[in-house]
Structures are given as C-alpha cells and as structure tokens.
Amino acid sequence: MIKTKKAEKKTAAKMNTISYHMKCAQTANGLTHFVMYGDVPKKKMPL
Amino acid sequence: MKNGRGLSFSDIGADWKLALDPDNIFWGIIPRDNGEFILPDNLMDLYKKERKHLDTELYNFRFNADLNCIYIDPTDRCNANCPYCYIPSRLRKQGAQMTAEDMDKALAKIEEHFKNIKKKPVIVFHAAEPLLVKDMLFDAIKKYRKKFLFGIQTNALLLEKEDAEFIKKNRIGIGISLDAASADINNRSRVTAKGGGNFKKAVQALDWFNGYEGLNVICTVTKYNVDRLSELVKFLHKKKVPCVLLNPVRLTQRRAVNLKPDDMLFARNLIQAVETAMELSRKSGRQIVVGNFANVILAIISPAARRMMCDISPCGGGRTFLTVTADGSMVPCGEFISMKEFSGGNIFKTSISSAMSSKPFKKIRTRIVEKIDECNTCSFRHICGSPCPAEMHARGNIYQKAAFCEFYKEIIKYAFKIIAEDKVKYILREGSLSQMQYEYRY
Ligand SMILES: C[S@@+](CC[C@H](N)C(=O)[O-])C[C@H]1O[C@@H](n2cnc3c(N)ncnc32)[C@H](O)[C@@H]1O
Ligand code: SF4
Ligand code: SF4
Secondary structure: OOEEEOOOOOOOOOOOOEOEEEEEOOOOOOEOOOOOOOOOOOOOOOO | OOOOOOOEEEEEOOOEEEEEEOOOOEEEEEEOEOOEOEEEHHHHHHHHHHHHHHHHHHHHHHHOOOOOEEEEOOEOOOOEOOOOOOOOHHHHHHOOEOOHHHHHHHHHHHHHHOOOOOOOOEEEEOOOOHHHHHHHHHHHHHHHOOOOEEEEEEOOOOOOHHHHHHHHHOOOEEEEEOOOOOHHHHHHHOEEOOOOEOHHHHHHHHHHHOOOOOEEEEEEEOOOOHHHHHHHHHHHHHOOOOEEEEEEOOOOOHHHHOOOOOHHHHHHHHHHHHHHHHHHHHHHOOOOEEHHHHHHHHHHHOHHHOOEOOOOOOOOEOOOEEEEOOOOEEEOOHHHOOOHHHOOOEOOOOOHHHHHOOHHHHHHHOOOHHHOOOHHHOOOHHHHOOOOHHHHHHOOOOOOOOOOHHHHHHHHHHHHHHHHOOOHHHHOOHHHHHOEEEEEEO
8 A cells, every 4th residue: 555645754663765866967878788988088087 | 558657565585565556666664573564645645746757757768769879790700619609600600791881881871860960879889799890990990980889799719909098088888798707617618619718808808998888798697607696796806897797698699598597596696796896896996896786776766867768668679779691681689680670771772760650660669558368467477578579579479578587586686675775875876876966756
C-alpha cells in the first residue's frame, strides 16, 4: 500500500527523498557504444 | 499509452523505493523504513509541475534531435580476426577500400550537408581497421580539421609513436580496443590475422598516449573476460586512461552467440568495476570513468545529455548518426555493414538528406520500445532503450527485447542506488558535471 502524507517528517532518520533533473549546456548526442567522446577539449586539461 | 500514465514503484535495495514515470523519466527515490515508505505530497506536486516539460524534452530528444555524427569506414578490411566481430570475415578479408579521392569526395559532401550548422559535426573513422589506410586519414584530417571534430577507433596494431603525436596534437578522439589486462585473456578475443593478439601493441599505444584526454579504451565483454573487468580498470587507471567502455558483445554474427556472458555475472562484475573506478578516482585524484555506466546515470539525471546513442529508443542509428561504408553506401549504423537492404543510398551518388529520409533509415527510427513486447511495459524502457535493432534483425526480428535485458535491469537499479547515495560526482567526468545545471531539485 502506498501512503500519501505531508512530508514534514521524514521517516528514515538520515535519508531524504531525492529527485532532480539536470540540463547540459553541451552535449555530444551522436556517438554509438563504440566511441565515447568525439569532443576532445581544445585546451589541455590538467589530469 | 495515454491511459494509465503515472508513477510506477519499485525497490532499490532494502533502503529505497523508486517512484518513476517510465514515459518521461521523472524519478524520486524515497527512503524506506522497515520496508514501508511514505510518498511525500510535495514530490507529487513536483511531478505534476514538471511532467509536461519532461514529456516534451524526452520527445524532442527521441524524435527531433539532429544528425551530428558520421562514421566513415575508410576500409572494410582488417589485420585482425576477433571472434565476435560484427563485420563478416569475408568483408574483412576482401572488402572495399576508399581511395584518397573517394575520401575527399565523401568529406566534401558531408561539409556541404552541414554548411549551415554552427556546431561542428563529429567524423569517426571506424569499420574494420582504419589504420590500414592511415596516411589517407591523416591527410584528410589535415585538410578538414577546421570543419569537423575527428575520432579514430583502432586495434592499434599499426599505430606508431608519431601517429600518436599527430593525434594528440590535433586533439583527435582515439579509441583503442583492449579486452583484458593480461595478454593471454586479451588475445583470446583480440586475435590478429597472423594468430597472435593486440595486447602488446595496445598497451604500447596507451603508454604513448600517456593520459591524453581524448583517449578511451573499448573493452568488449564476453565470457572470456567478464570476471576480469575490475582488474582491467585498475590496469587502465595505472596507465592514466581517462575513460573505458565495458560494452556487452553484440550477437550480430553467429560466432558471437557462444561468447555471450551470463547477464547476472556481467552485471555483478560491471558493478564491481564501477566500484573500483570510483575508489581509484577518489584515492588518487585522477579519474577513470566507466563510460557506458556514466551514460546510464546521465539517462536518469539528464536524459538529453546522453552521449551514447545505442541505449535510447529509437537508437541514434539513421537519426543522430549514420555510417558511410568503404564502397560509399550509407547505412544507419556500422552494425548494418553487411545488410545491403539497409542502405539508404551512396554518398558518391546520392545525398545525405535522401539517405536520412530513406525507407531503411525510417525503419530504424520507428523501432521504438513502445512496439516491443515486455519493453512496452518495462519501467526502465527509456533508460535501457532495448538495443540493438541491427543485432535483432540478424537474429530474425528487430522487435525483440535486448539480448542483455536482465543485465540492463540490474545496472539501472544500481545506478539509482548510486544516485541515492550521492556518488554521481565520482561516476561522471568532472568536466561534464561542471557544464550541467539543475533544472529542478526536490
Ligand atoms: C568493429 S571495431 C573497428 C575498429 C578497430 N578494428 C577496432 O577493433 O577497434 C570497433 C569496436 O567494435 C567492437 N566490436 C566488434 N564486434 C563487436 C560485437 N559483436 N559486439 C560489441 N562490440 C564489438 C570491437 O571490439 C571494437 O572495440
Ligand atoms: S580488429 Fe576490429 S574490425 Fe578487426 S576483427 Fe577485431 S573488432 Fe573486427
Ligand atoms: S530490454 Fe529489458 S530492461 Fe530493456 S526496456 Fe526491454 S524489458 Fe526493459
């Protein structure tokens, strides 16, 4: 059974409900599982 | 589909309950207390508020994303003979090869196609073994480096030190195939034409690249190496490799079927490899990312930021990327290389746009999870994506669920656990996380 209640009191002491959604300014959106990053940063990055 | 929309509930280990709208990937992870959980009202409010926007975002990502990557197979031939290779051995022995003139024609046509688009398209040299014609590739890169971002996928057998220098200098993405941290295991699946393996050459290549940001290693997971993934991650971290893909073997060719690892065994070992990667990254301050797992995390927290287009429905084949084979044929993905019926035209004769609107390309773009039994009721359908149509076509019917269905279910549950435990920062590339912003946060 799913109970619905105001969430003022979290049941489990340290754990909280989590939900979020992020947006990415730059995405590659186009590579298959064969290749991961076609977009190599222009400048050298510290490793 | 229109009716019955809403949140579905499932357990994530003993501590958490997952509330998920499978149709737009709205999710909430709720703590459980003695198995019980309380669905907070304000989580429902958040869901109602964000639902439309998430619907639109996922719809656009699935159906309105632009073509932005072209794979070019400069040669169908190969100097190796890996038992799982999805390219038929007949092609790898006698297949076509582009001339420098062909290559230039193809790139000029691609340049023309993208001329009004600001973002540079990605060109990946792929197929069988691209370094068989490396001089031609490097000349093409020199000519077109301002127009495209380039990547090369190779078994490294023909790579020389000066090639690595050229690649680094020109900021070219480089994928090296290596299946295990020891020669005996690696060389069982990465077999050269002469009968040895690529271990020595691939490791030498890693040393030459010496932590280069554009390097990634591809490991194809089979029953030979499935229990050695964590060991491989340790080895690659020592070699300063920033990213590794631990890809399930596709069962496109019959020879590969016998090499399929057990789903649960693979899931357990992938999870262990991810744990190893997190620990090493944390302790050393130098990151190693398990790319295909990072992609699952992205599919949950930022679905439109996904980079790999296999694990989405419809997949990116014939949509966000396509492949030009060595004879000029345009197919939705390299996996279709030997399936003539999937050709959408020939780059030397017909346009890229006509390939994009061709019947075979449409067939792949309309292969969606909603039409696949089991996937159509699975809560994880837009995270898993049920790959892969080419593999399933070879197995008789594209409308079948993924060969690694149980594997995907396990790692997706694990991904939610990682999110619940706030460990995402150890999984994604540091650079990519800093480019991301919260759209909402409970
Ligand atoms: C087809 S090869 C072409 C480039 C180059 N010859 C190489 O081996 O890297 C590209 C990648 O696909 C992987 N691959 C080949 N057959 C596969 C299969 N059946 N399933 C999954 N990956 C596969 C290879 O291991 C390699 O990492
Ligand atoms: S080296 Fe690459 S193309 Fe050649 S047989 Fe192996 S996986 Fe296939
Ligand atoms: S392949 Fe399995 S995990 Fe993936 S969407 Fe289909 S049923 Fe779900």
